[in-house]
Amino acid sequence: MIGETKPATYICSYCGETNHTFVDPSQGNNQNYIEDCQVCCRPNELSVSYDEWNKEYHVRAKQSQ
Template sequence: MEEEASYVCGECGEEVVIPVDLSAGSYQEYVEDCPVCCRANVIHVEIDPEGGVRSWGELE
């Protein structure tokens, strides 16, 4: 199972690597500030039954 994923900041386009908490459920959503431009992004993480991780971000 993967323990890291990434998203692309909706403001500056930077790819940001994030840790994934596999115990937090198969669908997670939270707000995180981009470490480059400081804009808030809503982060979405989906974990499939085989442990594959899909993540993406969008501006808040």
Template sequence: MDLQPEASVQCPYCWETIDLLLDASAGTQEYVEDCPVCCRPIIVHVSFLFDEPEVRVEPEMD
């Protein structure tokens, strides 16, 4: 069974730790996801190096 990788990141607004499911088959990605705690939009940057995810988040600027 193939498990989807996860990453724990800190919301740049409320500073809560949140878990994100990652899609390794999509390669390098950038998308917006709402924080499940404060509901503010977060830009998520994902890349995979040797099958290990590197995840960076930043606030979405209006």
């Protein structure tokens, strides 16, 4: 289905809080974008990768430059 997003979580690289986000599969299995933390509002650079074996997305966050 076009436009369907998948829920995912990441840990803020600044405050350590868990954040909920959505991944858009139509943008590919490997994605990079910036999203502000829902708690401390600081920008996190998110790296998204798709795990073919487990059929799920993994999101890693690092401090945005």
